Amino acid sequence: MGRKLLLEHINVPGINTLKVYREKGGYRAVEKAIKTMSTDDVVEEVKKSGLRGRGGAGFPTGMKWSFLAKPEGVARYLVCNADESEPGTFKDRYLMTHIPHALIEGMIVSSYALGAHTSYIYVRGEMMPQIRILEKAIAEAREAGFLGKNILGSGYDLELYVQPGGGAYICGEETALLESLEGKRGNPRIKPPFPAIAGLYGCPTVVNNVESIAAVVPIINDGGEEYAKIGIGRSTGTKLISASGNINKPGVYEIELGVSVEDFIYSDEYCGGIANGKRLKAVVAGGSSVPILPANLILNLVNGDQRLMSYESLSEGGFVSGTMLGSGGFVVLDEDQCVVRNTWNFARFYHHESCGQCSPCREGTGWMEKVLHRLEYGHGKMSDMDLLVDVSKKIEGNTICPLGDAAAWPVASAIRHFRDEFEWHVSNPALAVKENYGLANYADPLPPVVAVEA
Amino acid sequence: MLSVTETQEIVFSADLLNKCGDIVSRYPDGKQKSALLPILHEVQAVYGWLSPEAMDKVAEFLDIQSIEVYEVATFYSMYFMRPQGKFVLEVCRTGPCCLVGAEKIMHYIGEKLGVKEGEVTADGLFSYRGVECLAACGYAPVLQIGPEYTFYENLTTDSVDQLIENLKKKI
Ligand SMILES: Cc1cc2nc3c(=O)[nH]c(=O)nc-3n(C[C@H](O)[C@H](O)[C@H](O)COP(=O)(O)O)c2cc1C
Numbered sequence: 001m002g003r004k005l006l007l008e009h010i011n012v013p014g015i016n017t018l019k020v021y022r023e024k025g026g027y028r029a030v031e032k033a034i035k036t037m038s039t040d041d042v043v044e045e046v047k048k049s050g051l052r053g054r055g056g057a058g059f060p061t062g063m064k065w066s067f068l069a070k071p072e073g074v075a076r077y078l079v080c081n082a083d084e085s086e087p088g089t090f091k092d093r094y095l096m097t098h099i100p101h102a103l104i105e106g107m108i109v110s111s112y113a114l115g116a117h118t119s120y121i122y123v124r125g126e127m128m129p130q131i132r133i134l135e136k137a138i139a140e141a142r143e144a145g146f147l148g149k150n151i152l153g154s155g156y157d158l159e160l161y162v163q164p165g166g167g168a169y170i171c172g173e174e175t176a177l178l179e180s181l182e183g184k185r186g187n188p189r190i191k192p193p194f195p196a197i198a199g200l201y202g203c204p205t206v207v208n209n210v211e212s213i214a215a216v217v218p219i220i221n222d223g224g225e226e227y228a229k230i231g232i233g234r235s236t237g238t239k240l241i242s243a244s245g246n247i248n249k250p251g252v253y254e255i256e257l258g259v260s261v262e263d264f265i266y267s268d269e270y271c272g273g274i275a276n277g278k279r280l281k282a283v284v285a286g287g288s289s290v291p292i293l294p295a296n297l298i299l300n301l302v303n304g305d306q307r308l309m310s311y312e313s314l315s316e317g318g319f320v321s322g323t324m325l326g327s328g329g330f331v332v333l334d335e336d337q338c339v340v341r342n343t344w345n346f347a348r349f350y351h352h353e354s355c356g357q358c359s360p361c362r363e364g365t366g367w368m369e370k371v372l373h374r375l376e377y378g379h380g381k382m383s384d385m386d387l388l389v390d391v392s393k394k395i396e397g398n399t400i401c402p403l404g405d406a407a408a409w410p411v412a413s414a415i416r417h418f419r420d421e422f423e424w425h426v427s428n429p430a431l432a433v434k435e436n437y438g439l440a441n442y443a444d445p446l447p448p449v450v451a452v453e454a
Numbered sequence: 455m456l457s458v459t460e461t462q463e464i465v466f467s468a469d470l471l472n473k474c475g476d477i478v479s480r481y482p483d484g485k486q487k488s489a490l491l492p493i494l495h496e497v498q499a500v501y502g503w504l505s506p507e508a509m510d511k512v513a514e515f516l517d518i519q520s521i522e523v524y525e526v527a528t529f530y531s532m533y534f535m536r537p538q539g540k541f542v543l544e545v546c547r548t549g550p551c552c553l554v555g556a557e558k559i560m561h562y563i564g565e566k567l568g569v570k571e572g573e574v575t576a577d578g579l580f581s582y583r584g585v586e587c588l589a590a591c592g593y594a595p596v597l598q599i600g601p602e603y604t605f606y607e608n609l610t611t612d613s614v615d616q617l618i619e620n621l622k623k624k625i
């Protein structure tokens with residue numbers, strides 16, 4: 001069994017209450033940080049831990065904190081990103097539902113480290129039940145003296161509020177989130193300036209994912225060096241993986257970074273294998289935005305070594321044969337799934353969620369959806385695949401925020417790895433609306449990897 | 455498009471005004487516009503949708519222009535610009551849910567209610583629509599029902615039947 005830092009007590013009855021959470025050692029990190037550590041000490045521990053942002057981009061959290069501008073007399077803000085809308089990702093909801101105090105405790109320690117006196121947790125509006133849970137937890141923490149004025153007699157004041165979103169994937173992008181928190185449409189801002197300089201209300205702001213903030217608690221309790229011993233290489237610590245799709249045991253798993261993908265999919269500790277005795281066709285390993293990989297490439301690297309669940313190993317091979325850890329949304333497709341349909345579905349999602357500010361994203365996502373729709377419904381042309389790649393290239397890198405890239409990558413990678421399936425849709429239009437292409441040569445047991453061209 | 459179906463006099467109740475005031479107190483002075491999204495949720499929970507009159511009232515309350523409310527309300531998918539069924543079944547239609555049968559469930563709901571996506575049943579009770587990933591992909595297929603956004607997970611045709619029966623009894 002791998003070590004659990006965030007979910008260790010998830011099955012303890014009543015762990016959602018302050019009382020039981022405290023019995024299990026909760027709020028020790030607040031006491032330790034506020035009573036015995038300077039704000040710089042806290043930042044230093046987080047740096048030592050090697051913790052990387054769990055929201056998708058994997059930027060080192062300690063480094064992000066140290067970039068925060070600290071002009072005299074200007075408020076600083078910590079905003080927690082609980083917008084969780086990346087298809088395939090449901091770990092933050094799980095954590096907030098079952099152990100809300102882990103997030104509240106992390107918010108207090110992190111706010112203290114950053115010198116923030118007002119902090120917000122921006123939760124997607126659809127998570128109304130989780131918003132109620134967090135509000136209750138905040139009230140309990142305040143009652144116990146962990147929030148409000150003069151926390152634990154230290155002279156440090158902190159107010160913590162929960163803010164609901166309105167239903168928009170783009171508000172997960174940090175500058176769109178800040179716009180939304182200011183009561184505006186969720187249009188991402190042009191950077192620079194980065195939020196560390198001018199964020200909420202134009203003040204220096206740090207935006208961190210729920211899981212990143214919760215991870216600060218064990219880092220302070222055990223020390224950054226202890227945390228960094230878990231994991232592999234620059235992928236330190238544990239990571240929550242949301243596993244969904246055609247597996248025996250969908251759910252949220254806390255893994256030590258570095259377990260093999262094969263173990264993660266097939267062992268009983270995690271996904272428990274492919275459902276209904278089927279075979280594995282493909283995996284979207286880090287939420288809908290990352291490249292999809294066929295079974296052979298997700299399980300093994302091109303050199304034949306096992307692929308591991310870590311930032312580095314998942315991205316090994318770049319976009320030619322690799323993918324990304326992203327938000328840890330691990331979506332498994334079995335032999336009966338249609339890659340064309342799944343790609344069309346994701347393209348529709350990005351078209352629907354584009355905020356419309358940049359033409360390449362607004363128009364390009366629409367075109368990709370349209371072309372994929374006609375491929376899926378038997379009206380495609382052989383030239384459509386190149387057309388899609390061309391559109392995706394024109395979006396990638398040409399937009400204000402990374403949603404454009406996130407829309408382009410799934411399409412480009414599906415065509416790179418599954419072109420024969422797309423071609424089959426074009427040559428067999430009548431058949432393609434009735435049945436699926438099936439497994440082809442992607443499945444386990446693994447065929448030898450043939451030369452993969454750039 | 456904002457379409458005015460009927461003009462109604464909107465008077466916010468004392469309870470609603472209290473809630474709105476409480477929300478405004480979370481932000482620094484002069485930043486009361488931050489309260490817009492949470493207040494729109496509260497208003498929609500009372501009226502079932504956001505009529506132009508209700509939005510104008512929100513603008514007045516927050517001391518901002520009406521257009522600032524309209525542009526926000528139309529940007530976000532959770533705000534309804536026209537009246538809905540009493541229960542809006544919002545079914546996730548995104549990739550991971552579709553891998554385990556979300557499309558079938560949505561189709562079944564449409565047939566059972568006898569309406570198209572977005573339409574309201576004749577008794578005014580139900581409407582349904584597809585929504586994007588609800589961060590519950592491991593419990594798919596899923597649907598949610600506002601204004602408290604209760605989740606119903608691992609849906610089957612039987613559990614949908616049961617759910618609709620239960621909702622009818624709640625009336
Ligand atoms: C389109 C888009 C959607 C995003 N959605 C989320 C999200 O739902 N949750 C999240 O934590 N980060 C999301 N991010 C990443 C955030 O912009 C930001 O990098 C992150 O919140 C930083 O926190 P971290 O460093 O702790 O990961 C998204 C980014 C983009 C471009």
Ligand code: SF4
Nearest residue numbers: 355357358361399401
């Ligand atoms: S890339 Fe798309 S979502 Fe991002 S700012 Fe541009 S139009 Fe909006």
Ligand code: FES
Nearest residue numbers: 546551588590591
């Ligand atoms: S895809 Fe349906 S909840 Fe995520």
